[in-house]
Amino acid sequence: MDYHSPWFFGYLFGLVHLVGIIAAVHAVLTVRTAQGSIAWALSLVFVPYLTLLPYLVFGRSTFDAYIEARRQANREMHTAIADLDWRPWVEEALTARNSSSYDSLRAMPKLGRMPCLANNQVSLLVNGKATFDAIFDAIRQAREVVLVQFFIIHDDHIGRELQALLLKKAAEGVKIYVLYDSVGSHALPREYGDTLRKAGVKARAFATRSGWLNRFQVNFRNHRKIVVVDGLVGFIGGHNVGDEYLGGNPKLSPWRDTHVRITGPVVACLQESFAEDWFWASRKLPPLILPETYADNGVLCQVLASGPADAQETCSLFFVEAIHAATERVWITTPYYIPDEAVFAALRLAVLRGVDVRILLPSRPDHKVVYAASSLFAFEAVRAGVRMFRYGPGFLHQKVVLVDSEISAIGSANMDNRSFRLNFEIMLLTVDKAFASQVQEMLEADFALSREITVEDSRRTHRLQKLGMRIARLISPIL
Known part of the structure; x- marks a missing residue:
């Protein structure tokens, strides 16, 4: 030819x-x-x-292969749970008490695949040192099983500290399971995982390129951050494993992030989410543990695990439902603000209802294209009456939602299309006045260190900058 x-x-x-x-x-x-x-x-x-x-x-927006894997994982989990020694107190602990605040989130019982559970204890972990100190302390006390899942694990000081601790616990006979995302942890050397595996640690990368149709697929990423120790203590939030989360990157330091430490029945839901992801990576289930007793009093919690295998756009719908439920205030912190039409409409309606709507964004970019698109959306929100703020001291990475005086949510989901539809995310919804008050105090301290975005900021922005923002917005669906 x-x-x-x-x-x-x-x-x-x-x-x-x-x-x-x-x-x-x-x-x-x-x-x-x-x-x-x-x-x-x-x-x-x-x-x-x-x-x-x-x-x-x-291009793809539904992860069909994961859906079938999750069905199989759930069947095997149900069999495993049936073999556990259930006691009457379990049913009592897993019964959510009546709450008018939770009732305001009318779609949540059906939107979330996992139940809303009472009798949990939660504590805020503000910034990296508090988070990793608490996580490492819990792992040191592990006796049976440790589940570790992060979007990013770096082979740096904090990454090697985690590796050394897991190796030590594995030598003591503790079963260790480590899951990291293949895209988020693309820079992690092969030797890091090999060292863990040689010591008996079960370490896997969550990859969506399994099978011929997914061969080139990098659109779906597992953005969840979960640690569970012995089925007793769980951790969830915005931190990954890297020195930058402890202020190690001068350009973004000090890094502002938030995690939550959890005990109680809802920790079983964290295990379920981890087990589904682990099953996709290995086609095996990790051990599932139920403790012998739970506290009688505590916080009402619901784990919301979302992703491209869901029948609905769970993450986006959660934001819409939370904003619609607000009667007094809705405060949101997110590093990436690229809302879809439904979320932006919910924000505008909340403003028209007289709700105090505030969104806190970073003032320093870690991804310039995302920052440019986010800035244009922020200007539009200001014109709609939403109060927008830029956090001053360093990079803001926390993902927090506060609704009225009782409802809060903390986890891994950003306010952007990637979290709404493409990433596997996880959030912890809490319904408790005392805990919400702590979240409020934390956010008030953050707002005090921030500068409010005004309409004048938009007017002062150069036309070429606005052109760049509009170009960035065109590709915002895949950012």
């Missing part, structure tokens, strides 16, 4: 366009949002040379 012939190039271009049309039909049938569906379909039909490869990598 003459590869320089015009006929060859004609057939080649025709083939590319044919594949582009097929991919466009796939986008129309599978992409969850109308805007995303239209954007992919038009670009695949008219410029497939530029968009076929990006669509192969970023």
